[in-house]
Amino acid sequence: xxxxxxxxxxxxxxxxxxxxxxxxxxxxxxxxxxxxxxxxxxxxxxxxxxxxxxxxxxxxxxxxxxxxxxxxxxxxxxxxxxxxxxxxxxxxxxxxxxxxxxxxxxxxxxxxxxxxxxxxxxxxxxxxxxxxxxxxxxxxxxxxxxxxxxxxxxxxxxxxxxxxxxxxxxxxxxxxxxxxxxxxxxxxxxxxxxxxxxxxxxxxxxxxxxxxxxxxxxxxxxxxxxxxxxxxxxxxxxxxxxxxxxxxxxxxxxxxxxxxxxxxxxxxxxxxxxxxxxxxxxxxxxxxxxxxxxxxxxxxxxxxxxxxxxxxxxxxxxxxxxxxxxxxxxxxxxxxxxxxxxxxxxxxxxxxxxxxxxxxxxxxxxxxxxxxxxxxxxxxxxxxxxxxxxxxxxxxxxxxx
Amino acid sequence: xxxxxxxxxxxxxxxxxxxxxxxxxxxxxxxxxxxxxxxxxxxxxxxxxxxxxxxxxxxxxxxxxxxxxxxxxxxxxxxxxxxxxxxxxxxxxxxxxxxxxxxxxxxxxxxxxxxxxxxxxxxxxxxxxxxxxxxxxxxxxxxxxxxxxxxxxxxxxxxxxxxxxxxxxxxxxxxxxxxxxxxxxxxxxxxxxxxxxxxxxxxxxxxxxxxxxxxxxxxxxxxxxxxxxxxxxxxxxxxxxxxxxxxxx
Ligand SMILES: Nc1ncnc2c1ncn2[C@@H]1O[C@H](COP(=O)(O)OP(=O)(O)OP(=O)(O)O)[C@@H](O)[C@H]1O
Ligand SMILES: [Mg+2]
Numbered sequence: 001x002x003x004x005x006x007x008x009x010x011x012x013x014x015x016x017x018x019x020x021x022x023x024x025x026x027x028x029x030x031x032x033x034x035x036x037x038x039x040x041x042x043x044x045x046x047x048x049x050x051x052x053x054x055x056x057x058x059x060x061x062x063x064x065x066x067x068x069x070x071x072x073x074x075x076x077x078x079x080x081x082x083x084x085x086x087x088x089x090x091x092x093x094x095x096x097x098x099x100x101x102x103x104x105x106x107x108x109x110x111x112x113x114x115x116x117x118x119x120x121x122x123x124x125x126x127x128x129x130x131x132x133x134x135x136x137x138x139x140x141x142x143x144x145x146x147x148x149x150x151x152x153x154x155x156x157x158x159x160x161x162x163x164x165x166x167x168x169x170x171x172x173x174x175x176x177x178x179x180x181x182x183x184x185x186x187x188x189x190x191x192x193x194x195x196x197x198x199x200x201x202x203x204x205x206x207x208x209x210x211x212x213x214x215x216x217x218x219x220x221x222x223x224x225x226x227x228x229x230x231x232x233x234x235x236x237x238x239x240x241x242x243x244x245x246x247x248x249x250x251x252x253x254x255x256x257x258x259x260x261x262x263x264x265x266x267x268x269x270x271x272x273x274x275x276x277x278x279x280x281x282x283x284x285x286x287x288x289x290x291x292x293x294x295x296x297x298x299x300x301x302x303x304x305x306x307x308x309x310x311x312x313x314x315x316x317x318x319x320x321x322x323x324x325x326x327x328x329x330x331x332x333x334x335x336x337x338x339x340x341x342x343x344x345x346x347x348x349x350x351x352x353x354x355x356x357x358x359x360x361x362x363x364x365x366x367x368x369x370x371x372x373x374x375x376x377x378x379x380x381x382x383x384x385x386x387x388x389x390x391x392x393x394x395x396x397x398x399x400x401x
Numbered sequence: 402x403x404x405x406x407x408x409x410x411x412x413x414x415x416x417x418x419x420x421x422x423x424x425x426x427x428x429x430x431x432x433x434x435x436x437x438x439x440x441x442x443x444x445x446x447x448x449x450x451x452x453x454x455x456x457x458x459x460x461x462x463x464x465x466x467x468x469x470x471x472x473x474x475x476x477x478x479x480x481x482x483x484x485x486x487x488x489x490x491x492x493x494x495x496x497x498x499x500x501x502x503x504x505x506x507x508x509x510x511x512x513x514x515x516x517x518x519x520x521x522x523x524x525x526x527x528x529x530x531x532x533x534x535x536x537x538x539x540x541x542x543x544x545x546x547x548x549x550x551x552x553x554x555x556x557x558x559x560x561x562x563x564x565x566x567x568x569x570x571x572x573x574x575x576x577x578x579x580x581x582x583x584x585x586x587x588x589x590x591x592x593x594x595x596x597x598x599x600x601x602x603x604x605x606x607x608x609x610x611x612x613x614x615x616x617x618x619x620x621x622x623x624x625x626x627x628x629x630x631x632x633x634x635x636x637x638x639x640x641x642x643x644x645x646x647x648x649x650x
Binding site: 236250 | 480489499507508
């Protein structure tokens with residue numbers, strides 16, 4: 001039974017996506033390490049890290065899509081789960097600095113020495129061990145999502161109200177992490193990392209490995225999401241998205257369906273955040289900024305919600321645009337982002353993936369010498385059965401009533 | 402007063418008000434096992450509201466609602482009530498439009514509803530056979546791969562009836578099942594519901610009198626939230642108050 005469910009996860013599209021990501025995990029670091037600089041095919045180290053960062057964003061967008069695109073929960077607080085995973089990783093990295101900090105305190109991170117703290121707070125215990133940090137990366141965002149979701153979904157908070165309280169959640173965390181006495185480095189956050197798993201974080205080999213780890217983690221997320229959305233539970237999630245109360249009358253506990261999706265999604269976001277931090281070299285409270293969470297929604301919408309590949313494309317494309325704009329025309333980025341969102345909402349409700357599907361459908365219609373009508377119908381139906389999300393004119397995901 | 406025991410559905414003195422407007426007013430209705438009850442009555446009589454109360458969507462202000470002679474439905478939520486074995490077809494057909502006919506039925510099929518069991522669910526041969534049988538019954542076999550959104554209004558009604566069958570409930574609440582159906586389809590629906598009522602309890606709400614006549618069963622006429630008349634269709638439709646308040650208009 002379980003093997004069958006696992007096999008079902010790898011439909012043709014997911015298989016392709018996983019294969020591409022695994023290939024990237026090997027090829028990109030190899031092109032940096034094996035091909036000497038100046039030779040064709042060499043990938044500079046900054047590009048490796050830049051795209052590693054994009055892939056963590058892609059994972060975050062995929063996580064959001066699981067709850068928004070498939071289950072109709074528009075979370076405007078997913079940045080918080082990402083940041084929490086990031087902080088857990090940051091705490092591990094801080095403790096790896098050891099006595100190489102400015103104050104050369106073997107146990108206390110610099111900011112604690114600066115605040116005149118005498119000993120490590122209890123919640124920093126264990127973070128010198130990677131396994132413990134890894135556990136927290138999964139557990140902290142997961143637990144927060146579980147508790148938050150439990151109360152929110154049980155009291156049937158939906159639609160705009162849910163979006164607002166998720167936004168409030170990330171804002172509350174932003175304020176909390178800004179405080180110096182919280183013990184997370186306040187305003188400055190955690191930075192100046194030295195080692196990860198005994199390897200220097202700045203080394204090209206480490207950066208290549210981090211890129212590979214991110215690509216593999218994204219491939220795993222694709223696998224997990226694909227398994228969920230292809231299962232009967234995935235169908236029930238879509239049912240909840242399209243007609244929440246009807247789903248209850250079939251006997252499904254809508255609040256638990258949502259809670260499951262929300263928790264899995266938060267864990268995925270947390271892992272993405274943990275992979276993000278060693279690649280960018282810093283985590284600070286700015287990651288809890290409500291605007292960050294809104295950006296994730298835009299990536300997902302641009303790529304195409306309710307699909308697996310959409311949010312990945314959206315996150316990478318929008319962030320490539322962001323990197324370009326913030327270099328060339330920094331003051332215009334926010335306007336460009338806003339305009340993009342408005343444009344996509346009005347003209348591309350299914351995002352880039354929807355556009356590709358539309359284009360494919362049109363080019364097929366123009367194909368000359370079509371086979372007999374009966375066969376044509378059959379292929380249409382097959383297309384529909386295979387991928388209802390790229391169809392033009394099928395019902396839009398809408399916030400649950 | 403009749404005892405709640407030996408009844409499938411027992412409503413006694415149920416009242417509910419929306420902003421002071423009494424949608425149900427001291428309503429008492431009983432449905433026995435394997436019995437069909439047809440409910441008629443003017444618009445706004447409270448027929449749909451009664452179903453809302455039975456299925457846990459609306460809480461009554463007063464009164465008792467018992468299922469299967471012992472379970473107090475006013476304490477349970479929608480999912481729990483559905484899992485007890487009460488299925489409902491809505492007045493406005495509500496199927497999952499962005500999913501296929503087959504998937505709609507698969508979700509409705511009586512199977513464990515837990516998260517893990519649903520995640521790892523694999524349709525067995527029995528399940529597939531059962532869904533195919535239902536497709537046959539509701540005449541949607543050749544539409545099984547189509548999205549529910551692409552069905553005609555009448556076909557959506559049938560799909561929803563099919564979902565009811567898939568749930569395998571003990572009590573079916575069917576709200577205006579033949580709206581938008583052709584005469585032939587209406588006759589077919591009457592036959593199907595009569596067949597179902599041989600083994601289960603069925604409550605049907607309809608305005609279509611010829612359909613109610615085809616059902617040939619006990620009829621209750623509701624008006625302004627309470628029972629106006631009760632009996633066979635002949636008795637009810639000969640009742641002068643019913644003629645004045647409902648049929649004569
Ligand atoms: N949730 C609600 N809030 C306020 N008023 C309501 C609500 N539900 C029903 N009503 C009112 O209660 C009355 C009974 O409505 P109900 O839908 O039960 O009638 P009905 O007998 O099903 O009518 P129809 O034959 O038109 O379907 C109506 O006046 C309706 O406006
Ligand atoms: Mg009604």
